[in-house]
Amino acid sequence: MTASLVLIIIMGALFAAGVYAMLERSLTRVLIGFLLLGNAANLFLLVVMGEPGVAPFFGAADSPEEMSDPLPQALTLTAIVITFAVSAFLLALIYRSWQLGQADTVEDDEADLALRARDAEDQDTMGDEITDEDDDATTDFIGTDTAPIVVLHHRDLDAIRDDAPTDSPRKPDTSGDDR
Amino acid sequence: MTALVPLLVALPLLGAAIALIFGRQRKVQVGVSTITLTLVLAIAAVLLYAVDSSGKAFAVSVGGWPIPFGIVLYVDRLSALLVVVSSIVLLAVLLFSVGQGAADGDDETPVTIFHPSYLILAGGIFNAFIAGDLFNLYVGFEILLVASYVLITLGSTESRIRTGVVYIVVSLVSSILFLAAIAAIYGALGTVNMAQLAERMSELPQDVQLVLHLMLLLAFSIKAAVFPLSFWLPDSYPTAPAPVTAVFAGLLTKVGVYAMIRTETQLFRDSEVNTMLLIVALATMIVGVLGAVAQAELKRILSFTLVSHIGYMVFGLAIATPLALGATIYYMVHHIVVQTTLFLAVGLIERRAGSTSVLKVKGLMKAAPVIAVLYFIPAINLGGIPPFSGFIGKIALFDAAAQVGTPLMYVLMAGGIVTSLLTLYALMRAWNLSFWREDDEPVDEPGDERIAYLGAAPAAATQTERRVIPRIMTAATVGMVSLTVALTVFAGPLYDLCASIGDALQNPVTFSQLESER
Numbered sequence: 001m002t003a004s005l006v007l008i009i010i011m012g013a014l015f016a017a018g019v020y021a022m023l024e025r026s027l028t029r030v031l032i033g034f035l036l037l038g039n040a041a042n043l044f045l046l047v048v049m050g051e052p053g054v055a056p057f058f059g060a061a062d063s064p065e066e067m068s069d070p071l072p073q074a075l076t077l078t079a080i081v082i083t084f085a086v087s088a089f090l091l092a093l094i095y096r097s098w099q100l101g102q103a104d105t106v107e108d109d110e111a112d113l114a115l116r117a118r119d120a121e122d123q124d125t126m127g128d129e130i131t132d133e134d135d136d137a138t139t140d141f142i143g144t145d146t147a148p149i150v151v152l153h154h155r156d157l158d159a160i161r162d163d164a165p166t167d168s169p170r171k172p173d174t175s176g177d178d179r
Numbered sequence: 180m181t182a183l184v185p186l187l188v189a190l191p192l193l194g195a196a197i198a199l200i201f202g203r204q205r206k207v208q209v210g211v212s213t214i215t216l217t218l219v220l221a222i223a224a225v226l227l228y229a230v231d232s233s234g235k236a237f238a239v240s241v242g243g244w245p246i247p248f249g250i251v252l253y254v255d256r257l258s259a260l261l262v263v264v265s266s267i268v269l270l271a272v273l274l275f276s277v278g279q280g281a282a283d284g285d286d287e288t289p290v291t292i293f294h295p296s297y298l299i300l301a302g303g304i305f306n307a308f309i310a311g312d313l314f315n316l317y318v319g320f321e322i323l324l325v326a327s328y329v330l331i332t333l334g335s336t337e338s339r340i341r342t343g344v345v346y347i348v349v350s351l352v353s354s355i356l357f358l359a360a361i362a363a364i365y366g367a368l369g370t371v372n373m374a375q376l377a378e379r380m381s382e383l384p385q386d387v388q389l390v391l392h393l394m395l396l397l398a399f400s401i402k403a404a405v406f407p408l409s410f411w412l413p414d415s416y417p418t419a420p421a422p423v424t425a426v427f428a429g430l431l432t433k434v435g436v437y438a439m440i441r442t443e444t445q446l447f448r449d450s451e452v453n454t455m456l457l458i459v460a461l462a463t464m465i466v467g468v469l470g471a472v473a474q475a476e477l478k479r480i481l482s483f484t485l486v487s488h489i490g491y492m493v494f495g496l497a498i499a500t501p502l503a504l505g506a507t508i509y510y511m512v513h514h515i516v517v518q519t520t521l522f523l524a525v526g527l528i529e530r531r532a533g534s535t536s537v538l539k540v541k542g543l544m545k546a547a548p549v550i551a552v553l554y555f556i557p558a559i560n561l562g563g564i565p566p567f568s569g570f571i572g573k574i575a576l577f578d579a580a581a582q583v584g585t586p587l588m589y590v591l592m593a594g595g596i597v598t599s600l601l602t603l604y605a606l607m608r609a610w611n612l613s614f615w616r617e618d619d620e621p622v623d624e625p626g627d628e629r630i631a632y633l634g635a636a637p638a639a640a641t642q643t644e645r646r647v648i649p650r651i652m653t654a655a656t657v658g659m660v661s662l663t664v665a666l667t668v669f670a671g672p673l674y675d676l677c678a679s680i681g682d683a684l685q686n687p688v689t690f691s692q693l694e695s696e697r
Contacts, residue, residue, distance in 0.1 A: 041358040048366030082321045100337045107341045
């Protein structure tokens with residue numbers, strides 16, 4: 001099997017850049033990292049195809065040796081579709097995250113932080129400590145007061161508010177309702 | 180009979196499409212999902228019976244292509260058993276969620292996307308279980324992961340977005356690793372068919388085999404939440420809706436374990452990583468359960484025990500004798516059922532008490548004796564109290580380990596016993612705090628500060644209504660608890676089936692076998 005060195009080098013560069021970008025806290029960079037990694041994996045599939053040849057259709061080439069291997073192409077197409085769908089979903093998620101006032105960063109897990117903050121006495125008794133943390137968090141199927149995603153006024157930054165439920169008391173000001 | 184096999188995947192996908200069309204009619208959606216999953220359960224049961232009685236697997240080449248070129252679906256006893264168990268679990272959780280959805284009043288604001296996503300998740304799980312080639316396994320994983328992305332961020336509240344992002348990014352990394360591993364394997368061997376791979380793998384040099392082997396194991400370990408790749412699980416599962424968490428905890432990690440079993444027994448028989456797997460299994464058990472002991476939130480306690488008990492399955496897989504593989508399969512079935520049941524029970528606790536923190540929930544024994552029973556039985560089962568299935572599974576594992584008898588095996592057995600006791604400790608402490616502890620004011624009286632606060636809110640009527648648990652939720656949980664008991668009562672036949680699976684896994688499926696079973 002022969003493979004193109006240029007493709008291999010590009011693939012390596014894409015993998016490296018993708019991993020680097022994914023290590024960032026900013027979600028947009030994570031998305032870019034994912035796109036790079038996805039394309040690197042697709043290139044990898046093309047590299048293992050071996051030497052490119054005539055299109056793998058019946059009658060396109062005189063002998064099977066001259067044809068391209070069709071299977072990696074099919075695999076790559078499937079992988080591209082999957083990457084595409086997931087990127088669209090991630091973009092929607094990033095938008096939603098920004099809309100909820102989290103900027104677009106990967107946040108630390110609140111329950112982990114709360115666990116660390118629990119003092120020794122409470123730890124011993126596991127007693128009557130009441131933390132406000134997660135008091136309103138519902139993991140019920142869906143909140144009754146779920147609001148649809150509102151369209152923001154894109155110019156007027158003061159008007160950015162969201163009616164969607166916020167389930168942590170951390171940023172009360174981002175919650176639109178005042179009850 | 181072979182015509183039934185593709186239906187396992189096709190029916191849920193078709194059901195998802197129909198459910199999406201009837202997005203605004205909740206009753207139609209519920210009907211479609213229930214009928215689809217019931218049909219799949221029936222088909223899977225028929226297949227399991229046929230495969231078990233004839234001892235011959237079904238290999239179906241989709242679209243009639245010759246076998247190494249087309250997509251091959253392969254149903255042997257292992258696949259059929261797992262499809263049966265997972266369709267039962269999916270059905271029970273569906274009923275639970277129907278009850279919860281009805282009580283939450285989503286007749287007015289239906290979550291149109293829940294039922295379609297749930298069915299696609301089911302289709303992906305079934306596809307992964309019956310995949311006969313590596314790439315179809317990847318596609319199965321992607322189908323179930325994409326559906327799980329939607330389900331874990333359902334309602335897109337702040338905390339779900341926060342944790343969902345972590346879950347999604349971690350899953351994506353593992354998928355890309357898997358895809359790269361497939362590319363490397365195809366480059367080395369020129370096929371993705373698992374039977375052909377098994378035959379050709381021995382032609383490769385040992386070190387190349389090891390690299391390919393570790394790439395696949397790494398990808399699957401992330402999905403199965405094996406330490407140290409398990410960090411994402413306790414962060415992301417607890418915030419999802421209760422039924423979603425239940426089905427994720429029961430099934431998604433097990434699909435990863437299933438893929439690991441196939442990798443070890445089918446693809447890489449010559450390349451030995453069992454010592455490494457044993458050490459990883461020990462670390463998974465111990466670190467996971469220590470996490471559970473530190474937590475005060477029921478859902479997080481359960482998530483950590485989930486990670487910890489994946490360690491038992493990796494342990495069994497690493498012993499790699501037929502006896503151990505049989506025990507691993509039995510443990511897997513037990514764990515799918517019990518873990519799901521516990522999460523459903525916690526879902527009931529959450530509804531009744533308004534919280535899952537053991538620091539806040541009190542006096543449930545008096546307030547909700549039924550929930551107490553529904554929590555207690557699976558809890559002691561998971562903790563490994565005889566005569567329950569958790570005990571049987573662990574004893575079978577330890578028995579297999581003792582027969583190998585190396586010092587490392589005894590270390591792992593000790594680790595397994597410690598883990599079992601600590602699991603029991605974590606679950607029983609939660610039991611003592613939330614059920615036995617006397618409550619100064621009953622949870623459902625409006626003396627509670629939170630309720631008084633909500634009493635002034637416009638949504639107060641629906642909020643108090645939520646504390647009533649619909650009968651169908653309790654019924655679904657009762658059904659699952661009875662299933663855990665049934666695993667114990669019918670442990671004999673089930674264990675025989677698992678043992679025969681273990682025997683069969685000793686020899687990889689060969690290409691000629693695949694052709695003859697068409």
